[in-house]
Amino acid sequence: MERFQISMKEKDSVHVFAPATSANFICGYDVLGLALNEPGDEVYLKRVDKPGIRITKIIGDQGLLPTHPDKNTVSACVKMILDFLGKKNYGIEIELHKKMPIGSGLGSSAASTIAGLFAINRLLGEPMSKKELLPFALKGEELACGHGHADNVAPSLMGGITLIRSYHPLEVINLPVPPELCCSIIFPHVEVQTRAARQILKNKIELTDAVSQWGNIAGLITGLFTEDYNLLSRSLQDKLIEPTRSILIPEFEAMRKIAMECGALGFGISGSGPSVVAFTKGIDTAKTITIKLTELLKDHEIESNGYFSFINTEGATALS
Amino acid sequence: MERFQISMKEKDSVHVFAPATSANFICGYDVLGLALNEPGDEVYLKRVDKPGIRITKIIGDQGLLPTHPDKNTVSACVKMILDFLGKKNYGIEIELHKKMPIGSGLGSSAASTIAGLFAINRLLGEPMSKKELLPFALKGEELACGHGHADNVAPSLMGGITLIRSYHPLEVINLPVPPELCCSIIFPHVEVQTRAARQILKNKIELTDAVSQWGNIAGLITGLFTEDYNLLSRSLQDKLIEPTRSILIPEFEAMRKIAMECGALGFGISGSGPSVVAFTKGIDTAKTITIKLTELLKDHEIESNGYFSFINTEGATALS
Numbered sequence: 001m002e003r004f005q006i007s008m009k010e011k012d013s014v015h016v017f018a019p020a021t022s023a024n025f026i027c028g029y030d031v032l033g034l035a036l037n038e039p040g041d042e043v044y045l046k047r048v049d050k051p052g053i054r055i056t057k058i059i060g061d062q063g064l065l066p067t068h069p070d071k072n073t074v075s076a077c078v079k080m081i082l083d084f085l086g087k088k089n090y091g092i093e094i095e096l097h098k099k100m101p102i103g104s105g106l107g108s109s110a111a112s113t114i115a116g117l118f119a120i121n122r123l124l125g126e127p128m129s130k131k132e133l134l135p136f137a138l139k140g141e142e143l144a145c146g147h148g149h150a151d152n153v154a155p156s157l158m159g160g161i162t163l164i165r166s167y168h169p170l171e172v173i174n175l176p177v178p179p180e181l182c183c184s185i186i187f188p189h190v191e192v193q194t195r196a197a198r199q200i201l202k203n204k205i206e207l208t209d210a211v212s213q214w215g216n217i218a219g220l221i222t223g224l225f226t227e228d229y230n231l232l233s234r235s236l237q238d239k240l241i242e243p244t245r246s247i248l249i250p251e252f253e254a255m256r257k258i259a260m261e262c263g264a265l266g267f268g269i270s271g272s273g274p275s276v277v278a279f280t281k282g283i284d285t286a287k288t289i290t291i292k293l294t295e296l297l298k299d300h301e302i303e304s305n306g307y308f309s310f311i312n313t314e315g316a317t318a319l320s
Numbered sequence: 321m322e323r324f325q326i327s328m329k330e331k332d333s334v335h336v337f338a339p340a341t342s343a344n345f346i347c348g349y350d351v352l353g354l355a356l357n358e359p360g361d362e363v364y365l366k367r368v369d370k371p372g373i374r375i376t377k378i379i380g381d382q383g384l385l386p387t388h389p390d391k392n393t394v395s396a397c398v399k400m401i402l403d404f405l406g407k408k409n410y411g412i413e414i415e416l417h418k419k420m421p422i423g424s425g426l427g428s429s430a431a432s433t434i435a436g437l438f439a440i441n442r443l444l445g446e447p448m449s450k451k452e453l454l455p456f457a458l459k460g461e462e463l464a465c466g467h468g469h470a471d472n473v474a475p476s477l478m479g480g481i482t483l484i485r486s487y488h489p490l491e492v493i494n495l496p497v498p499p500e501l502c503c504s505i506i507f508p509h510v511e512v513q514t515r516a517a518r519q520i521l522k523n524k525i526e527l528t529d530a531v532s533q534w535g536n537i538a539g540l541i542t543g544l545f546t547e548d549y550n551l552l553s554r555s556l557q558d559k560l561i562e563p564t565r566s567i568l569i570p571e572f573e574a575m576r577k578i579a580m581e582c583g584a585l586g587f588g589i590s591g592s593g594p595s596v597v598a599f600t601k602g603i604d605t606a607k608t609i610t611i612k613l614t615e616l617l618k619d620h621e622i623e624s625n626g627y628f629s630f631i632n633t634e635g636a637t638a639l640s
Contacts, residue, residue: 031535165539165555166532173542173551204524210560212486213530214537215351219485221541222493231493235485240530 008125013046015320018115021107023151026236026268027216033151034161035312039100043115048091060098073144074116104187105275107152109144114156118316159315178227184289187275189303229281236266328445333366335640338435341427343471346556346588347536353471354481355632359420363435368411380418393464394436424507425591427472429464434476438636479635498547504609507595509623549601556586
């Protein structure tokens with residue numbers, strides 16, 4: 001990593017937002033991801049005299065997240081950056097406002113990781129660029145969910161639609177965002193652990209299926225550059241991962257049918273699920289789909305959270 | 321297929337060229353292909369009074385190609401189009417000037433197929449567009465080499481770099497061609513049948529390898545749109561097909577080493593081989609690589625044909 005210069009003053013306190021994300025973009029398993037306008041996590045950092053990193057408050061996690069500073073991804077990320085920059089004996093108090101569901105397939109741990117990294121960098125006067133923070137985000141993800149995949153942390157940090165062209169070495173590319181591209185997201189209240197969702201995948205796939213998949217991913221990238229929504233729609237197919245993972249998601253096919261009838265460009269699993277995502281041209285269609293899918297689940301006595309959003313092109317941002 | 325109108329007059333004779341092509345573009349097995357400026361095939365068609373389709377001459381095939389009108393892909397394609405258009409009792413004489421090696425991995429059968437289709441369409445006053453000819457090209461390929469893959473016929477017909485996003489239904493997309501993109505092609509005189517080369521491939525692949533491959537294909541498409549030659553270079557990798565097929569190609573690793581030392585963006589197998597291809601920024605580098613690789617093979621007593629070329633953006637063209 002290159003050397004950097006501290007160009008801004010350190011602050012006493014910061015308040016930041018890191019958005020939820022939807023990984024895979026249906027046909028880009030493990031390489032594509034995109035950021036949402038909502039939901040997301042907020043982190044407050046406060047500089048205090050007493051050395052050490054403390055989590056003073058976690059709101060909205062229903063008691064699910066660890067509060068020990070070594071085990072919580074926010075505090076662990078704060079510590080990583082302080083250690084890396086040789087900042088000793090800093091006193092930092094952390095509040096995490098978890099404003100999104102955990103274990104949802106919306107990059108919950110990634111949003112916390114990015115909020116922590118972005119906040120400490122801002123508190124220190126932004127000595128590092130967003131790109132320089134990315135390798136630390138991978139380490140934070142590894143701590144939080146046992147693997148260092150970048151398809152949620154990259155879009156949460158950088159915003160927009162991101163391509164992980166390569167993991168070794170890490171190369172992240174920001175793709176163009178067609179201006180009318182929106183999505184509807186539904187999180188049905190059934191929990192699917194990322195780890196479990198990965199484990200049910202087969203290690204080997206048919207070459208012919210892989211060929212279909214890279215035809216689709218090439219079509220998707222082309223559609224993003226040319227703003228061809230019909231091409232995006234034809235490319236938004238996943239015959240590899242979806243057949244296995246969708247069995248964990250209630251009413252998956254019924255939701256797809258409704259979404260497509262409402263005019264969705266494509267429908268599939270968000271990340272490792274159980275959230276589902278429908279991509280649309282325009283926010284009105286996304287809103288309609290969100291309403292109809294939450295109603296469908298309610299009819300089946302399944303609680304859910306519904307969101308609709310343009311693609312968030314900012315990524316992590318400062319709120320104060 | 322939509323109805324068409326005959327807008328140009330029929331001709332008494334035509335002379336056309338269809339270019340050689342390089343399928344796969346290293347990381348796009350079965351979905352990407354591109355057209356070369358040379359070599360290629362030429363076809364002469366002449367309208368005669370005596371009904372029936374006859375091959376009067378084949379030059380340059382070393383006696384390898386069938387001359388029976390039902391078995392040669394040129395005459396079979398001429399017949400297909402006449403039948404489709406309901407043109408009965410036409411008398412057509414065909415000359416095929418085979419100006420490229422057969423079984424080389426340069427789309428030899430595709431060039432003949434496309435030359436035949438393009439020629440008969442032109443002779444009839446161009447009742448069909450290039451896109452409308454494409455499904456017939458797949459049938460011609462099936463006749464010539466036992467499978468209807470479009471990754472050679474599409475670029476030979478349309479020119480440029482083509483993406484087969486889907487085979488069922490067939491969807492071909494023309495991708496942007498960075499203006500300085502060139503390639504060096506070497507055909508070592510060892511024969512590898514497409515059918516045999518396909519058979520040694522494994523039917524199943526590792527999911528992790530597939531993920532690398534679609535990261536690379538997404539990077540490649542992005543590089544084509546942004547004219548980012550460094551990104552193209554990083555993306556031009558094939559860990560799936562090359563390890564198996566390259567064992568059929570003499571001095572493969574030695575050729576790669578020289579090509580990369582000369583400044584190639586990437587090096588790999590052209591189609592199913594045994595031709596190899598190096599992609600370059602600029603024609604001078606392509607020329608240097610072509611010279612050095614043919615010399616290397618000569619040192620190992622292997623005869624070869626060498627070519628260097630910009631990407632051919634025209635595809636099949638009329639010569640008279």
